[in-house]
Amino acid sequence: MLAETITAERFRTSLARWASGVTVVTTVDAQGRSHGFTASSFTSVSLEPPLVLVCLDLRANCFDAFTGAEGFVVHVLGRDQQDLAALFARRGADKFPRPGMTSSRRGLPLLPGALARLECRTERQVPAGDHLVLFGEVEHAEAGEGEPLLYYRKGFHGIAGPGAAD
Numbered sequence: 001m002l003a004e005t006i007t008a009e010r011f012r013t014s015l016a017r018w019a020s021g022v023t024v025v026t027t028v029d030a031q032g033r034s035h036g037f038t039a040s041s042f043t044s045v046s047l048e049p050p051l052v053l054v055c056l057d058l059r060a061n062c063f064d065a066f067t068g069a070e071g072f073v074v075h076v077l078g079r080d081q082q083d084l085a086a087l088f089a090r091r092g093a094d095k096f097p098r099p100g101m102t103s104s105r106r107g108l109p110l111l112p113g114a115l116a117r118l119e120c121r122t123e124r125q126v127p128a129g130d131h132l133v134l135f136g137e138v139e140h141a142e143a144g145e146g147e148p149l150l151y152y153r154k155g156f157h158g159i160a161g162p163g164a165a166d
Contacts, residue, residue, distance in 0.1 A: 019152040022077045024088045025054050025134075026109040027062075027069040034096040034109040035062035038089040040151045041073060041131070046116060050138040053129040061091055063132070071106055072122045072136060075114035079147040079158040084111065086156075104140070116143045 026036040041055035054074060056066055066072065077085055087093055100112035104119050111117075120136025127133075149159045 014063045019059065019150050020149050021023050022081075022085045022149040022156065023054065023112075024075045024077060024084060024111060025056075025066075025072055026075065026111065027066055027072040028066060028107055028109065029065040032107070033065070035065035036095055036109065037062055038085050038109075039074075043152060045135065050141075051123060051135055052138060053133050053135050055128070055133055056071050058130050058132060066134060067125060067132065069122060071108055071119065071139075073104065073108045073110060074116075074118040074120065074136070075111050076116040076118075077149040078113060078115045078144075081113060081149055082156045085149060085151075099145070114144065115146050115148055116141065 020040040021042065022041050023042045024036055025039050025042075027032060027033055037056065037060055039054050039056070043053055045051040045053050052074060054072075056063060060066075084098075088095055096109065098111055102110045102112075104110055106119070108119060117140075118136070118138045119140040120138050123135040123137045125132055125134055147158050150159065
């Protein structure tokens with residue numbers, strides 16, 4: 001059986017039909033500078049121990065910061081945080097400091113207003129195609145209220161219809 005050759009554009013178009021939540025992932029480098037990126041490739045992996053994963057593009061400006069980091073924070077974004085998601089998705093943008101930003105006990109950047117924040121210890125890193133999969137053991141978690149920001153068909157959306165309101 002021969003495998004079909006799939007173009008990158010066809011693959012992207014097909015994956016754009018998958019709605020996902022939007023996160024911003026932050027860390028600090030060895031010099032204490034803050035770094036971050038927007039990710040929709042995020043999921044839970046295990047409850048015992050509590051593990052999550054996020055995928056980082058090998059070409060990301062912040063790649064070296066994350067590969068050398070002992071930990072990172074996943075911020076699950078709310079519907080009203082489209083501008084933040086867009087900012088952290090841009091290459092070379094001045095992303096820090098942000099108004100209302102604080103630091104965790106471990107010195108990791110915490111962005112205000114997220115629906116949830118998961119502070120993680122880097123558990124392992126696995127190369128996978130044009131990305132690096134970062135596995136994190138969740139050491140601290142907090143959840144807020146609100147509607148999530150979704151990414152679907154190459155754009156940001158909220159939940160519409162029954163059950164959308166909190």
